[in-house]
Amino acid sequence: MAFSEANRTAVERMMEARPLLKTVAAARDVIPGMRDGLLLHAGPPIEWNRMSGPLRGAVIGALLFEGLATSEDEALALVERGDIDFEPCHHHQTVGPMAGVTSASMAVYVVENVTHGNRAFSNLNEGYGKVLRYGAYAPEVLEKLHWMNDVMAPVLAGALATRDELDVRALLAEALHMGDEGHNRNKAGSLLFLKLLSPDVARVAGREVASEVLKFLGDNALSVLNPVMAACKAMADAAHEVEGSTIVTAMARNGTDFGIRVSGLGDDWFAAPAQVPDGLYFSGFTAGDANADIGDSTITETIGIGGFAMAAAPAIVTFVSGTPKDAVNTTMEMYEITETDHLHFTIPALDFRGSPTGIDIRKVVELGITPRINTGIAHREAGVGQVGAGLVRPPMEVFESALIAFAERYGV
């Protein structure tokens, strides 16, 4: 078995994948295996009693949103009775930021990798403040979700239907040249997204609705994050299940555990307790308020952007009071543990060198360097929301246990 050859194949597939944003549709209509009574969540598998505050809050919110419960107590009772199934988004070609809780009625972006034909899904981004993805489920949270589902989603679906294609990889490549890294900083990408959609939104929606939708998208510098994540998932899945490959194809956190999947190791998760990010806290919050690392958004780092493309987004170092050189050095460090330079995602500050792509568990373990992740920080209690943003690394054990499993699986 030539492991290096397998890795080249996996990463080539990852980079050849061309994800297009096709439409927005109800989860139950498009996500394979989606059903009523099933909630998808971020990260590796987890049972209710081990879920952290924000994930529990999002679960309650989703049950309220679906109308399966009318109060927090009812929702909790429903879960305690075992009437609700929980499965990772990743088991359904889906990714969700932070809690990532996705229910059957929720509108999701549908992304298709036209190179290899696989699809991926992600819910819609709610913006800032009290939001479900951080575990908030107050009435205004649900109200916004309903507006997104009932008003914005049909408009987006209609707008996308009038376009030939919306190439997310091309959008990302351009955003990286405009100071984004595609995970924590999506200011440029979100504006590009707005710009691409605006003419079509104006065509399909009434004047008032169009204005509301465009304002909502434009006010949210993370509006493109979710289609980007779905696109990253489509790229990562294209690289998954290459026999003999030690390339990581998923990194995800559920607020309790950090888990990874490896291309040559099928659908097994390698998980260990998630860590608390090191970062800048919003006024009035401290590290003591922070939940452990949470969300599927590490799919961005998995395919070579986010923390790996920090050199493209020097402004982001203010989160950890660093210098632009720190941003460059972060990317330089990630080259140590990756297979290659990305063909499409290039970094101006590094003379347009491709971003470090394809995490090789062999290199991670050998060099003792874990991936660098840019992330938002959730409050540890349900319903409070985001308290900061910063940097985090996965626990080394997940790579070590994956390496040992790999050796066993391939008999070396």
Add this chain to the structure above:
Amino acid sequence: MKAETENAAAEALSRVEALLVRGGGDAGDEYVPRSLESAIRILPAARWALISVPGRFAARAAGEALDRGLHVFLYSDNVSIADEVALKQRAVAAGRLMMGPDCGTAWINGIGLGFANRVRRGSIGLVGASGTGLQAICSHVHALGSGVSHAIGTGGRDLDAEVGAMTCQQGLDLLARDPGTDVIVMVSKPPVPSVARSVLAAARSTGKPVVVHFLGFPPPARRLGLLHFATSLPEAAWMAVELSKPGATTETPGEVVCAPGYLRGLFSGGTLASEAVLALANFLEPLHSNMKRESVRSLETVSRSEAHTILDLGADEYTVGRLHPMIDSDLRVRRIAQETADPEVGLILLDVVLGDGAHPDPASELAPAIADARRTRDVEFVVVVVGTDEDPQGLESQVDALTGAGALVFEDLTNALSHVVDRLGGLVASAVPRVALEVLTAPVAAVNIGLESFSASLTDQGAEVVHVEWRPPAGGDDRLLAILDKLRR
């Protein structure tokens, strides 16, 4: 902001402003790579890897450097001899230098690697298994007003039997081809005979004068052909400096033409035979003798020579019921015919000792025997004559007679042995592929893994270097390391 006075508030505000205003500086540190792969990406011109990590991890690091096409200076010690052999075999096969393990010094193209003195550039090239030995000779050469072309360290065990002087031979071959090197110095602790023979043959094969200093090794002669034997470090330096002066050497490089076949030495003088054995054992293999010496093999029977053979025909076993060969040439004459009849013999070495008490005219018996032999076939005769112009036999007439019979006559045993070495010592074909000469002539550019002071030293000398921030691979976990090694493909 709260302040007790307006001034204090203004002061505080201005400090806040100063803290908020940034830019103009080159903030932050340059990236320090963590792996050889990244370092090479940063310095693609790198040709060398300097490795000084703990011994347990050193072979792994050196192997990776060789795999990536670099020459290796391996300072680390505590590397197993098996690892050293494996690394050097890989290096030889790849045409790369593998200096070390336990290589303390090298001086390449004007740049010191590891420990090195600041010395003048010059035409004296060194190769050696002794770091401080190389440093001492380099320093002496400098003090004597001459300079060094390159100094190639090999690591202390290179001349051990297991390693077989792989790096030393590569170094000799490189210095042979280096146009900037006129004289070579080879220094080591004394090698085992088989290795001594191979490195001395490699040294002769350079076609350049080579000063050999094997510490404590009995020098077979002050000089044997191109080889000059020193007995101390300062003497080695002095000899090299003298040899590097214009007109110091009479040999024309590359003139040596080897004769095929075995040597048969038929001596009447025991001490002359002994000295011949002492010198030639370093060059001829296998060498047999009726004399008991550590460096030679015995004969099945003293009446028949085997391979290369040197006989003391004055020994007891030959003089039972017979006169000593200094008086009676009968045995030698018969033996000359016997050896000539052996088609594998290429050269016959004789001594002729003149003086009172000796045969009144040995040439009268030996010259016809030589002439007869040479009529039979093209076997070479080398004769060393011991005598003075006042001896009763007449030195000149003896020499003339022997020369007339077709022998090459020397009046100095060492010169005679030198000639024998040149004719029969053989030349060593260099390893294939050879190490490209660029390793010496291109500017030194290196990746340094381990001791940071080695990086600083290269930078100070104006060489390009990228330092790798090394940590034990897989945190030093043996189980994970074993897996990683198997997953390298």
